[in-house]
Amino acid sequence: MADDFITSFAAVEHRAYTARFHQDLVQAVERLKGRKVSAAMCPGGPGGKNRPRVAEARVFVALCSQAYYADEGCGADWAVFEHRLDLEPPQFRPSDPPARVLVRWRWQPASPPSGLPLAPVLSGEITDSYACKGLYGIIREEGGVRSQAYRDAVDRIAAAVCHGGEHSPPEVSVGELPELAVPFPPRASGEQAGDLDQPPAPQADVPQPRKAADDADRPRVFVSYAHEEDEDVHKKRVADLGERLRDHGIGVRLDTFAHREGPQNWPWWMREQYNKADCVLVIVSPAYKRRAEHEEVPGKGNGVGFEANYLMREVHRNRDTWHERILLVSFPEHGSAYIPDYLVGPTLYTVDPETGEGDLPELVDYIKSKAP
Incomplete structure (x- = not known):
């Protein structure tokens, strides 16, 4: 089945931000179409791994930047x-095909190679934030997502995707594709894609780890x-996030860490960690939503169900302030669709635990503000 659209972006791009944009675009398109859509992220880089999807996708969304044109x-x-x-057929071929949606991604958009179209200004105002900075600039400088x-x-881009889907070009078989000339010129010798249109490194704003003389146990977070x-892939990513937070001087209470300390009375352990934590980090995912909403098969995922009872009680008792202690965190592959219904509303921090990209600086900053 062909994808409704694919998101094409340079391999050197900020993966957590591109994933969040792709996720938000999927949701916006679904709202407009009134149905679920199929979409895929297609990073650049070596090899032809994206060719089968590009050959069939109804709409091609390109995150334009100097790095894109160098990939x-x-x-x-x-x-x-x-x-x-x-x-x-030439008589039906528009000069600006709607099925190719160009997004201004990084800062002031780069001029494309000769003969290629420029990503349009969405609002018609050449001085607005999107026109001058691109979506990446908005995320980094103007309040984020x-x-x-x-x-x-995102809403305007989603509308363009929906319109483009009505004008999708013919699908082709990968095996039938001729030898195609790459339209982007190769980079000059020694030039790296990462040097092009490069914003300040996201990690630059991350607070430095506290000194050993500081209280190593506060602020303290419990990870639910x-x-x-998935053969413990998600579990390992949660542990990676825990290690990153520890590296920044945050006391982390996580079951995988507690296992190293020996046998535990888990219900008692969860209750103690929840009650003593300055913040509770809820890592949203498909299984978490099912279990927190008590829609899992009986006897499965009882730990999340146990913790969900504490969360719901806190939400009920502290209706105006619970979001100051219960923090929602998502990995790029998941997102807001997996937030339990009773927790919907507050900020969702998107973090790639392997690279630290995304909202880690903001998350660390806020948690540290809770230190006594």
Whole structure:
């Protein structure tokens, strides 16, 4: 089954931010279409791993930047979709095909290589935030994914995707694709994609770890999460996040850490950690939502169900302030769709636990503000 759209982006891009944009775009398109959609993220880089999806996707969404135009993999993806556009009879071929949606991504958008189109200004105002900075600039400088500028841009892009889906070019078989010229010029010798259009490193704002002389146990967080059925992949990513928080001087209470200390009376342990924590981190995921809402099969995921009772009690008792202690965290592959219903509303911190990209600086800052 062909994807409704794919998101094509440079391999060097900030993966957590591109994943969050893709997720938000999926949700916006679903709202407009009134149905679930199929979509995929297609990073550039070496190899032709994206070709099968590009050959069939109804809409091609490109996150344009200097890094994008310097990525040979992005150029190869562009060439495949361009080939499909060229299969349209000339009399029906628009000069600006709606099925190719160009997004201004990084800062002031780069001029594309000669002959390629420029990502349009969405509002018509060449001085607005999106026109001048791109979505990445809005995320980094103007309130992030919760800002009105970001939401407006995503909604307009979603409308373009829906319109583009009505004008999808013919699908092709990967085996039938001819040898295609990459439309982006190769980088100069020694030039790295990561040097192009490079914003300040996201990690620059992360608070430095506290000194050993400081109280190593405060602020203290308890991590509530579900063991997904994925051969412990999610469990390891949660542990990676815990280690990152520890590296920044935060006392982390996590079951995988407690296992190292020997046998535990787990209900008692969960109750004690929950009550003593300055903040409770809820790691949202498919299994967490099912179990927190007591929709899991009986006898499975009892730990999350136990913790959910404490969460619901706190939400009920502290209706105006519970979100100051219960913090929602998502990995890029999940997102707001997996927040338990009774926790919907507050800030969702998106963090890639392996790289530290995303909202880790803001999360660390806030948790440290809770230290006594």
